[in-house]
């Protein structure tokens with residue numbers, strides 16, 4: 641997401657510093673001092689302006705939430721939403737998905753959300769898609785046994801690709817819909833979802849659970 645640099649960005653970031661996680665290897669050791677191990681932890685990767693995850697954190701106060709977003713001007717907007725709502729159960733990690741296994745403990749997440757990730761439509765760029773196996777290997781180890789990935793998109797091509805890719809690497813797929821808003825699935829809208837659904841675009845969604853085959857295939861990459 642391209643955003644103009646926010647005015648007073650660094651000062652505003654500093655005001656929300658208690659809600660941030662430092663993207664370094666120390667985080668692995670400190671993780672369970674920050675988050676209660678007995679509570680479910682849900683992570684959104686590529687959370688943009690943070691509307692979805694902050695609303696989810698309000699809705700499910702008993703769970704922990706982590707917003708991962710690599711663009712500082714975007715993540716700041718989520719941080720400010722959480723700060724003004726007084727949320728205590730969410731933290732913000734300004735980092736690229738590619739370093740997540742280096743900085744977060746294995747098996748720390750019950751759910752990973754991928755919402756409206758960049759579709760990278762050219763096949764030469766397919767490996768950059770967050771649902772490509774080469775990207776999945778950077779966050780799959782974070783999932784607990786029995787955990788799941790929840791994926792939403794407006795993009796037909798990306799959805800078709802993701803269905804094929806996830807099933808090729810052994811994920812068990814469920815809750816597949818080509819028109820999420822026509823179902824009664826519990827749903828919090830993201831900023832992109834609001835924009836695309838107002839334009840009449842149908843929202844696609846799936847849930848993916850890894851199997852032994854997934855772990856075997858990913859370990860060979």
Ligand SMILES: C[S@@+](CC[C@H](N)C(=O)[O-])C[C@H]1O[C@@H](n2cnc3c(N)ncnc32)[C@H](O)[C@@H]1O
Pocket residue numbers: 641685686687688689708709710711714735736737738755756757758830831832833
């Ligand atoms: C198209 S926007 C969608 C934002 C939000 N999820 C929504 O639905 O409104 C995709 C976001 O993912 C972020 N992103 C893309 N690749 C990423 C990566 N490898 N690691 C972390 N964030 C990433 C981008 O910076 C951008 O903010």
